[in-house]
Amino acid sequence: MDYGRELLKGNTDCLLLCLINNQPTYGYQIIKELEKRSNGYFRFKEGTLYPALHRMEKDKLIKGKWQVLPNGQQRRYYHITKRGQQALAKRLLDWRDFSTAVRLVTQPETI
Amino acid sequence: MTHELLTHLEDKTQELKGGGLSEEEAAKISTQAFGPPQLIAQQIYEVHSQGTWQEAFFAALPHLLVALLFASYHWKNLISLSIILAAVTCIVIYGWCHNKPMWFFPWLGYYLLPVIITGSLLIYLPSGWVWLATLAYFPLALFAFAYIMKQTASRDWLYVSLMLAPLPVVFSWSLALGINGVLPGNMLLTRLQPAIPWIVVSFLVLAVATFAFTRVRQRWGKAATLLIPPSVILVSVTLVNRGNIGFWGWLILLFSLLALASPAWLKAKA
Numbered sequence: 001m002d003y004g005r006e007l008l009k010g011n012t013d014c015l016l017l018c019l020i021n022n023q024p025t026y027g028y029q030i031i032k033e034l035e036k037r038s039n040g041y042f043r044f045k046e047g048t049l050y051p052a053l054h055r056m057e058k059d060k061l062i063k064g065k066w067q068v069l070p071n072g073q074q075r076r077y078y079h080i081t082k083r084g085q086q087a088l089a090k091r092l093l094d095w096r097d098f099s100t101a102v103r104l105v106t107q108p109e110t111i
Numbered sequence: 112m113t114h115e116l117l118t119h120l121e122d123k124t125q126e127l128k129g130g131g132l133s134e135e136e137a138a139k140i141s142t143q144a145f146g147p148p149q150l151i152a153q154q155i156y157e158v159h160s161q162g163t164w165q166e167a168f169f170a171a172l173p174h175l176l177v178a179l180l181f182a183s184y185h186w187k188n189l190i191s192l193s194i195i196l197a198a199v200t201c202i203v204i205y206g207w208c209h210n211k212p213m214w215f216f217p218w219l220g221y222y223l224l225p226v227i228i229t230g231s232l233l234i235y236l237p238s239g240w241v242w243l244a245t246l247a248y249f250p251l252a253l254f255a256f257a258y259i260m261k262q263t264a265s266r267d268w269l270y271v272s273l274m275l276a277p278l279p280v281v282f283s284w285s286l287a288l289g290i291n292g293v294l295p296g297n298m299l300l301t302r303l304q305p306a307i308p309w310i311v312v313s314f315l316v317l318a319v320a321t322f323a324f325t326r327v328r329q330r331w332g333k334a335a336t337l338l339i340p341p342s343v344i345l346v347s348v349t350l351v352n353r354g355n356i357g358f359w360g361w362l363i364l365l366f367s368l369l370a371l372a373s374p375a376w377l378k379a380k381a
Contacts, residue, residue, distance in 0.1 A: 027115065028122040045146030046123070050116060051154035058158060076115045 008042060012052050013061070014095065015042065017080060017088040020062055026075040027053065053078060061087050112155060120145065157328040162213050167325035170214035173199065173221050174277065174318035182311045196225065211266060216274040217321050219259065223274075224281060226252050272337045273324060280313050280344055287348045309347040316343040 008015075019025060019033055027049055034042045056062045061084035064076045080088070120141050127137035145151070162170065176195060185191040203222045206215025230252055233244045263270050288302045303310075316339065323336040 026118075028119045045144070046119065047116070047145040047148070047151035048154065050112070050119075051151065051158050054112070054155065055158045074114070074118060076118070 008044065011095070012044075013056060014088065014091040016049075016052060016056065017061060017084055017091070020078050021080045021085065021088055024077045024079045026077050030078075056084070060084075116145075116151075153330075156330060160330070160333070161328045162325035164326075166212065166214045167322045170217050170273075170325045171318040171322040173217050174314045174321060177221075177277075178311045178314035178318065181307055181314070184307075211262070213270070213273075213325060216263065216270045217276065219263070220274040220277045223256070223259070224278065226255065227278070269324075269330070269333050269337070272334075273321065276317060276321070276337060276340060280317060280340065283344055283348055284310055284313070313340070313344045313347055316340050 019030055031046055057064055062078045063081055064078050066074055067077050068074055123141035124137045180186045199221050202218045236244055320336045320339045324333050327333050
């Protein structure tokens with residue numbers, strides 16, 4: 001089992017919500033931003049991003065809207081919803097508790 | 112959805128071309144970075160294939176109504192039948208005009224039933240009129256059938272099975288009870304009476320299967336839920352008739368099993 005991949009899989013929604021919460025964005029930009037912000041740590045098969053985005057949209061956490069750019073290109077921008085913001089807040093809280101607990105166990109002297 | 116994936120591929124290709132790659136190389140790398148198309152298609156299907164609880168209930172509702180019709184003995188009442196037919200017609204028109212949602216297909220299946228029954232009743236017309244009616248009615252009915260099947264299959268082959276699911280149930284019971292013709296009211300009642308609890312069970316099973324079909328995400332799971340009703344009906348019909356359902360009864364059941372299994376088979380073959 002690839003531990004890193006499993007961790008990413010379990011936290012994909014949280015990462016995506018976080019990015020979309022910062023500013024409305026589209027699929028390709030999300031991939032670039034994830035890679036950039038994580039110094040290349042988060043790389044996933046690009047196609048698998050879209051099922052995750054559509055699942056979140058179905059769960060009403062985000063909302064996709066087509067926008068036409070000045071150069072005529074079309075992009076589907078995702079906006080976070082109120083429900084998405086609440087879900088993100090809860091997941092960040094859970095993550096903080098979890099990471100604190102892990103740190104308490106693995107590095108007790110640093111606390 | 113496709114448009115969204117295409118814009119992503121175009122962006123990636125443009126970026127790679129900006130980095131000095133040829134059009135062909137850039138397109139190849141972009142496609143590879145996307146991952147296995149079959150996996151993506153499966154994941155997207157699983158996201159969009161699951162209906163809500165309300166949709167599942169609404170999809171199962173026509174079967175529940177038919178079960179209720181038999182359980183309450185209202186199937187003999189022309190007014191009840193007319194109300195249900197009018198409701199089915201309105202819902203089918205609404206669903207057809209509103210992007211044909213998943214819950215609409217079981218309703219469409221019941222809408223096809225009167226078309227078939229009308230066709231089978233044509234043989235009771237006076238001899239001279241039978242040919243005339245056949246010539247006028249059958250091409251029209253077949254055209255409507257073919258058009259609806261084509262439209263449904265263009266959405267998903269599984270929806271064809273979902274739509275056709277009530278038809279084998281109705282035919283199996285009609286053939287098994289020998290009421291495929293016009294019978295005097297009291298004779299019809301005598302034959303139907305002992306089978307009514309089983310008929311109700313058949314439609315309830317169909318309702319449960321439809322409900323599960325709408326909620327299940329995986330394609331194989333959907334195909335499996337559609338195979339349950341004919342199996343239960345086969346047992347019910349056999350129990351009621353002590354195995355004596357006649358050649359046509361068995362043939363119809365075999366056909367219904369094949370028809371309902373075909374989407375799963377087509378999927379496995381693809």
